[in-house]
Amino acid sequence: MPYLVDCLKSVEAQTLGADRMEIVAVDDGSTDGTGAYLDEFAAASPIPTRVIHQENSGGPSGPRNVGLAEARGRYVFFLDADDYFGPEALERMVAMGDRNGTDVVLGKVVGVNRGAPKSMWRRSLDRTDVFSSNIKFTLSAQKLFRRELLVRHGMRFDESLKTGEDALFTMEAYLRADGVSVVADYVCYHLVGRTDGVHVTKSGSYxxxxxxxxxxxxxxxxxxxxxxxxxxxxxxxxxxxxxxxxxxxxxxxxxxxxxxxxxxxxxxxxxxxxxxxxxxxxxxxxxxxxxxxxxxxxxxxxxxxxxxxxxxxxxxxxxxxxxxxxxxxxxxxxxxxxxxxxxxxxxxxxxxxxxxxxxxxxxxxxxxxxxxxxxxxxxxxxxxxxxxxVPAVRAAAPPAPPVDEAPKQLAA
Structure with a gap:
């Protein structure tokens, strides 16, 4: 809270349609009123919503795994509670995945009061892979994943990692996927920089x-x-x-x-x-x-x-x-x-x-x-x-990689 309010508003505003979505909200031991707000939202929203309350797990992997186990849709998207969607985000990403039969779809990300990855959004790609594009420099969990891919390979977030867990999960998905698509012509995801400075990647031991x-x-x-x-x-x-x-x-x-x-x-x-x-x-x-x-x-x-x-x-x-x-x-x-x-x-x-x-x-x-x-x-x-x-005289190499998209704590 209060980021969660705008986050859920952006889900309800999706052009995909409430009958094509479900929300699984995992309240990971919050102490700021998030749990009560989620219950109120679930009772009033036209989108079928299940709220799971649990003791704090100490990291984002546990609640994401709980939510993934409960998901029933063809695709899953891990939406952090302090971020929000563009209105057409899910409709465009689902259409891209359906049209091309790809297992992972990336929607363009922009930063709000923070930086965001840029090099992979130069153009939309119907079908690519991790070797022939710059998608390896965005390994956050905020992607559209075909659920059948995750189920078939038993993919879960590594709960022993307190940071970088989504990089591991997303890289594995890229490597196992039957194709990856990129939606670069529409801002799908707003990555929010919190004014309180609370980000998991800025805390913890080296x-x-x-x-x-x-x-x-x-x-x-x-x-x-x-x-x-x-x-x-x-x-x-x-x-x-x-x-x-x-x-x-x-x-x-x-x-x-x-x-x-x-x-x-x-x-x-x-x-x-x-x-x-x-x-x-x-x-x-x-x-x-x-x-x-x-x-x-x-x-x-x-x-x-x-x-x-x-x-x-x-x-x-x-x-x-x-x-x-x-x-x-x-x-x-x-x-x-x-x-x-x-x-x-x-x-x-x-x-x-x-x-x-x-x-x-x-x-x-x-x-x-x-x-x-x-x-x-x-x-x-x-x-x-x-x-x-100043380029090399005898050697050619890929351009220097961009700043990576930082993994973030899943707040709800």
Missing amino acids: TLRFDSARALMKLIEEHVPAGSRRDSLMIRPFLITLLPQFGPGFLKQSAEVRRHKLELAEPLLDAYWSEGVSRRMKVHERLRLHLVAEGREDLLCDVLEFLRDKRTPEVFGGRDGRTYLGYPHFRDGDAGVPDRYYAVTTKEMVPADRIQWPTSSRARIVRGLRRSAGAVLRRTVRRPARPVS
Whole structure:
């Protein structure tokens, strides 16, 4: 409360029709009047509504599993109590799923007083999958799932996870689905940023994030053989869940916490860090994870201070025809970090006036860059003060991934 009021109003306002919907509301031990409001709503709403009251479970997985066990429709949608639908959301998503026979349908999400994922909404897709689209960067539970898929595979939310449980569930659904559809031309879901700041993903011990990353990496390993397809999915837990634990905030943490984080990360990097994952990252991302893998806290802190101070790396054209960013310890013999961790393999934004070329190879490198980037790099030379995208010379990689959609607590 009071978000629940607008949430349920948005369900009653659906153009799908009350005779085609049911609401299963799970009151997970609320103490703010939610339970009484749900009972009143169920008695008055034209939509068949069942309210289940239970003791607080301590996380979103338990109530979602209870609701899923009670659901009877062809599709299920997990609607968080502080969010709300666009009026045509269910009608459009159900029509998309029915028309294409797909098992998961994503409806466009926008943020209200908070950020929301963007890269997967560039156009509607009748049928896609997790390997050929950006849907891996939205793993929240707010999707339309064909219930038969979930029943056939006995899919449930992992109640041992206190955060990231929906990422695990949704990724499994993507991998098992007979096709995924995307509704990008209509705002289906409004993701609300609460003014009280109460979000499950902003609370809890850092160890929960490692638990979440570990579970998602293991799921991907179990379902996808080693190779480029697995690497394309592993980028998600590395970038969105693991890497933030080694951001500039790491510098403020105690020596004990730093040491513990490195210990928690070590087996994950040993098992899943690969060249295929590495080359899909920006230089500072790859470099940080390499230093974590090597246990080089001293060098990592130098890089984090560089990022904290918002310094800009110089750009070097190597005699090998590749482009390098001069983050701390680049070609520092004592540090011993291989050049490849500084090589540009995806889009990087840097001021062009920081580019430095070896004299003997400048002409050859510029020719190579022009072949790969054309007018973009010609503008770099003519207007050096303007930020430009500096691509790799010899390697092509997917664009840097967007900010992920954050999992949220199910309040009702």
